[in-house]
Amino acid sequence: MALELDQIEARSGSFRLRANLTVTEGERVAIVGASGSGKSTLLDVIAGFLSITSGALRWAGRDISTVPPGQRPVSILFQDTNLFPHLTVGQNLALALNPATGRMRAEDAGRIDASLDRVGLAGFASRRLSEMSGGQQSRAALARVLLQGRPVLLLDEPFAALGPALKIEMLDLVAEVAAAEGLTVLLVSHDPQDARRFASKTIVVENGEVAPPQETGPLLDNPPPGLRAYLGGE
């Protein structure tokens, strides 16, 4: 099983993104590149927010190019707005489990508590988002994607607003959870240290051209010219 981007081309206004690569199942991959290079566009294509103009997107051999976002085998954490702030954590998670009606079913309560326990938020189900710290909100969002149970997890700089220590803590938690669940994770980040810490492979995006995943360590130790300019002579 693998996530295949087969000769994909997508357009957003005058911007064009091209990708031809494969991410193997269970791998954690970082996506790096300058702002405007197309990192977020790449995630939009995989999540289904931007439709492709040619090529095919496949998961486990199945073409999912035209599947709507909510039905893809993909969950996503955005930079912000990962949960509804006017609802409690429990209501948010019930909505993720049961998107047709949003009602909390009898069998859901246990699963919700278990997933909150898993991210270190035991007993938070009745809290409103507005009553929680940034770190706690990130954990609740992670509980949401855990409950969704999708095999591919996309992270669009979701922890950028947290302090450095908290960000590392969250990335470690995601890594641990992803390993346990066998998730395939794609992480967009500005920080090469995130890539080193979190991802065995790294994808470089430059001017809309997406390179195939390479080993993170060697890539960052000896970056190609475009990446070197972006990293600023690290």
Next chain:
Amino acid sequence: MASRPVSIIAALTVAGLVTGPVTAVILRAEAFSGFRPADWQALRFTLVQATLSAGLSVLFAIPVARALARRSFPGRGLLAALLGAPFILPVIVAVLGLLAVFGQSGLLNRLLAPLGLPDLQIYGLQGVLLAHVFFNLPLATRLILQGWLAIPAEHFRLAATLGMGRRAMWRSIEYPMLRRIVPGAFAVIFVICLSSFAVALTLGGGPRATTLELAIYQSMRFDFDLARAAALGLLQLGLALTAGLIALRMTQVPVASRGLDRRVPRWDRTNPGAVCTDVLWIGLAALFLLTPLAMVTLNGLAGITTLGASVWQAAGHSILVALGSTALCLLWALPLATRWGEWLGLAGIALSPLVLGIGLFLIVRPFANPFDLALYVTATVNAFVSLPFVLRILRPEAEAIRADYTRLRAALGLSGWAWLRWVFLPRLKRPLGFAAGLTAALSMGDLGVIALFADPDNATLPLKVYQLMGAYRMDQAAGGALLLLMLSLGLFWAFDRGGRVGSRT
């Protein structure tokens, strides 16, 4: 946001409510033989009173707005808030208040009589103008106050640094702002006064003070000349449409304007002449706006205990009509809270309630007795008339919710129902409560289309008060007016409060 078919159904019913009655009116007007001199006089009076009403409102609003903009005093916030109140004040209540002050045996005449001065006569053009200024002076003041508060503080700082005198200040800062704001304010009030019915019905009348709307009503009620009513309706429609389109290009009506409690930081405030002028204008405006309301309350307190069963029955009708039109208006507004929906809703401003009423009367008549359906027609028309205001309140918030959460909605794969139930409606609660309160209060106080259709069995409270006035039972009329005032404000308060409670973000 609701799903696409729901939006389309809502749009079609609103569009149908515009085109159906208008078509019926046009078809009926074909049998019309020609306008009489009285009709042309009504057209002339409509234009004259609208011009004068708008001109006077704006003229007085300029010094009042300037005073409010540069002074701070205890009660200033309350006064600024009160400027929004006439919007939901029933016309008949204001008319009774004005009669109590300016009427034949009103406060002013009682003060003037010992001085040997002649009695003031309120009925006629002067009464119509008085009521229109009462309702629109606050609106004009709010519009101009907004203009004043929008002047960047740097301009006043610069003026102070340069040591500008009053004349230089006027020429370089105040006059350019007024030139921008005043024409729009004038146009909006002109359009509002063009469709004046209840004021003309109660304070005007007779060949010399009849508006087109009142002429429509009279052709219906007194002559039962449907063709004439329809032809007058077309004339009114053309007039309102033209003026409305012009006004629309010139301004935006502020329904819920925020930030009027700020004060402009100026450095010329201590000039004694300026202080005197400002105190005078604020005092006069407060007196003019508050005395009639105080009189209604005072007179009503005595009368409210003597109200007969028919008044309470009318109050019950009014509450049902208000709740019904609120529900209908929100059902339309929720799917139409978009850019093109707001354009559609603007028809509610252009189309006068009486024209709509005549059209519905003509459509319904072959199938049922229109007089039996008076309350339903009234509720529908009231919902339609409130729609543009409600859309203006809801649209910005509705669009913000969609913009903020569309991606999360898609990522979760929320159904339309779950989106509506858990996200859209809860987050829209506050403006929804405000809009519902506004619609309910407007509908509660409406004295328009119901006057066309009503028979004694299905009168609403405003109509009942009007009938009591006509029968010179002024104590009971005052009691009914106080009841109406309390119900209107109460409905507004209850809905608005309902929207605020528990709406946390």
